Amino acid sequence: MVRATRSTLSRLRPSSVGPVIEDAFTSPLHDERLATVLGITLGVTFTTCFATGLISHGLQHPPSWFRWPARPVNLYRVTQGLHVASGIVSIPLLLAKLWVVYPRFWTWPPLRDVTHAVERISLIPLVGGALFQLFTGTVNIAYWYRPMPFFFTVAHFWVAWITIGALLIHIAAKLTTARSALANHPMAAESPGQGREDHGLSRRGFMGAVAATGGVLALTMTGDTIAPLDRLAVLAPRRVRHGPQHLPVNRSATEADVVARAQDPGYRLVVEGRVSNPYTLTLRELRAMPQHSAGLPITCVEGWSTAARWRGVPVRDLLARAGVGPHARVRVQSLETNGTYAHSILDALHTEDRDTMLALELNGEPLDLDHGFPCRLITPNRAGVLQTKWVSRLVVQ
Amino acid sequence: MSTTSGSPPAPVEDHGRSRLFWPSVVVGWSVMTWALLGLLRQHRDTNPVALGRLFLGLNLVHDLLLAPLVLVAGVFVRRLTPRRARGPVQAALLCTGVLLLVSEPFVRGYGRRRANPSILPNNYGHGLVVVLVGVWTVAMLIIAGDALSRRRGRRRPSRSGAAATHQPVS
Numbered sequence: 001m002v003r004a005t006r007s008t009l010s011r012l013r014p015s016s017v018g019p020v021i022e023d024a025f026t027s028p029l030h031d032e033r034l035a036t037v038l039g040i041t042l043g044v045t046f047t048t049c050f051a052t053g054l055i056s057h058g059l060q061h062p063p064s065w066f067r068w069p070a071r072p073v074n075l076y077r078v079t080q081g082l083h084v085a086s087g088i089v090s091i092p093l094l095l096a097k098l099w100v101v102y103p104r105f106w107t108w109p110p111l112r113d114v115t116h117a118v119e120r121i122s123l124i125p126l127v128g129g130a131l132f133q134l135f136t137g138t139v140n141i142a143y144w145y146r147p148m149p150f151f152f153t154v155a156h157f158w159v160a161w162i163t164i165g166a167l168l169i170h171i172a173a174k175l176t177t178a179r180s181a182l183a184n185h186p187m188a189a190e191s192p193g194q195g196r197e198d199h200g201l202s203r204r205g206f207m208g209a210v211a212a213t214g215g216v217l218a219l220t221m222t223g224d225t226i227a228p229l230d231r232l233a234v235l236a237p238r239r240v241r242h243g244p245q246h247l248p249v250n251r252s253a254t255e256a257d258v259v260a261r262a263q264d265p266g267y268r269l270v271v272e273g274r275v276s277n278p279y280t281l282t283l284r285e286l287r288a289m290p291q292h293s294a295g296l297p298i299t300c301v302e303g304w305s306t307a308a309r310w311r312g313v314p315v316r317d318l319l320a321r322a323g324v325g326p327h328a329r330v331r332v333q334s335l336e337t338n339g340t341y342a343h344s345i346l347d348a349l350h351t352e353d354r355d356t357m358l359a360l361e362l363n364g365e366p367l368d369l370d371h372g373f374p375c376r377l378i379t380p381n382r383a384g385v386l387q388t389k390w391v392s393r394l395v396v397q
Numbered sequence: 398m399s400t401t402s403g404s405p406p407a408p409v410e411d412h413g414r415s416r417l418f419w420p421s422v423v424v425g426w427s428v429m430t431w432a433l434l435g436l437l438r439q440h441r442d443t444n445p446v447a448l449g450r451l452f453l454g455l456n457l458v459h460d461l462l463l464a465p466l467v468l469v470a471g472v473f474v475r476r477l478t479p480r481r482a483r484g485p486v487q488a489a490l491l492c493t494g495v496l497l498l499v500s501e502p503f504v505r506g507y508g509r510r511r512a513n514p515s516i517l518p519n520n521y522g523h524g525l526v527v528v529l530v531g532v533w534t535v536a537m538l539i540i541a542g543d544a545l546s547r548r549r550g551r552r553r554p555s556r557s558g559a560a561a562t563h564q565p566v567s
Contacts, residue, residue: 027471092495095463102464115414118422124456125429131455138499143508143516147451151442158436158443159452165428172421173414200474200483209488213495220528221499234524235500237508243515254512370513 025103027199032181034203038097038210039178043171045090046130050164052083056301057157059383062347070353073380077225077297077305080383084303085222087137092213094130096206122169129163141221141237141302151340153301225305240306244368247308250300250384253369256336258390262373269358269375273331273396276323283374287360289313294355300384310378312359315351315394324396326352332377333393344386345397350379358391467494481547482540489536493529500525 058066059076069075111117133156139145140152148155201209223229224236233239238248253259261267269286272278281289292314299305316326327348336342350356358375360367367373372389379387436443470490478486502508503521510516 088499091499092491095495096491098459099464099467102460105460105464115418119414119418122422122425127459128452128456131459132452135451135455139502142502143510144502146507149447150444154439154442155436155444155448158432158439159448161432161435162429165425165432167425168428169418169421169425172417175415175417200478200487202484205484205488206491209491212488213492216492216528216532217495217499220524234519234527235503235521236519237503237517238515239518242518248515249513252510252513255510 029199029201029203029206030100030103031203032177033184034206035097035100036174036178036181037207038093038100039174042090042093042097042130043167045086045093046163046167048086049083049090049133050160052079052086053156053160055079056083056383057153060153060301060385062345067349068347068381070350070356070380073296073355076381076383077299080299080301081222081225081303081305084137084141085218087134088217088221089214090130091134091138091217092210094134096210098127119169119173122166122173124166125162126166126170129159129166132159133163143237222303225303236304237302238300238304240304244370245308245362245365247298247306247362247371248300248304249370251339251341251389253373253390256334256339256390258335259369261335262369262390267374267392269391270393271318271322271396272393274324274328275319275396278322286313286358286375289317291360292354292357294357294378294380296355296378296380298378298384298387299382309363310357310359311361312357312375312378314354314357315346315377316354316356318358318394319351319396322396329397331393331395331397332388332391333395334388335390335392341385341388344377344388346377346379350382353380355380481543485536485539485543489533492532496525496528496532 055068055076056079059068062068111120136148136152136156136159139147140156145152217235219229219232220235221233222236224233224238224240230236230240240248243249253262267283268280269283270278270280290313291311293309293311295307295309297305297307315330319326319328319330328351329348330346330351331343332346333343334341346356356377356379359372359378360375362368362371367376372391375391376389377387377391436448437445471487474483474487474490500521503517503519504525506517506521508517
């Protein structure tokens, strides 16, 4: 039955026009070795993106076994910067790979047998997932949420797993082909002048162009985090020293609807929960407590980061006053009542760190309203969305 | 598949796929099913219908719109560009196309918010133009450099013949 279907489909192939005819695609760039090299490179960038993405997800939605250290302070800066950069660099790689293998989209007959069918069908979640991840990642760092009528972080997480599952199948399906394509060395045999004759770019030239495009994108979109390169980052969504007190803002006080409450003279910081001595503090009393200074980065989940100088009251000191040791788990509540990040959870590893504080000053000045006045949480090595602003309550759990 | 003597054949089954294929299908589809169930379980956040539409839509837009456009552009480049300049022009067009695609939401400034001017603070249209001028300048320099070196290569046989007659006698 399968053979009969295959034979019928072969006879039905359009013989003279269209992309399904044999040799419809004449460019030498539709080449097995090129596909393999691009595939391996994409495998590296997507795996890097996936691993660093899992870290970021784990930070924000930690499973019970997940432990994220407070040191080194710049670790998350590196992992999240790598996440966005590897995603951006994957864009020209993926488009190039899809171009190189495009003739296979028009393979006739479309399904040869069960194995071929399974392999081809498994490509749908791979290509769709890869395009989805890169598209949603890019529009997210552009702060353009309209194309995403869903919550970005949740959708991005689940589709990442779909993509990785499909990638696993693709790697296994192509392992033998890839080995023989790499063993043949047609690109090494190609002289510099070849390929430019009629079609233009040689295969090596094509790889060079793809690599250069990835480099241009990485530099112009993510170079802002590295001080000497920030002038070249003309397409970066932020300037890392642009904003109130030389620090960008993600969610302003107006957007969080806390302007009045944050500036209310009746503001009180409440420390409560599983404590022997719950208490409240006015802003003046908070300022009267021993202050601590630390240089800590703010690292946004969108990949940019910058160093800043903070001064405030260590959280462990506030807990000690309530009769609690420094290894407590604390829920940090904001004055903001709506919004996903209106509170965060401090685990013991971060609570006990001396540099985890409720900051009252930033870069030598009283904290700006948009940066969390009257006080905000700042901790080493955590995502910016977890550095709760306009803190009103510490609830020991 | 031929092998050199002494080296074992690659483990193949089922039309050249490795023995890992079917186990990978089991694992891969298990992972994908688990992820799909998670996505559906959190349907309030993931909006599965809209997500699915975007997922498939991107696939179709690439295969039925973007790739054919690139094909058509390729035909025009071959017809309109001198043979020697074709490579650098194609490379510059590749870079230009990707830059235009990726920078579009930044240039349009869709994400800008009046309450927060630190978001998208740059003039992205200007930045894009600067980058594209740089890309095409490099392409032109490569074309010019290639033409220059070919011209030098054509002159070299007469120069080396003259040099041979002027070699110093020891």
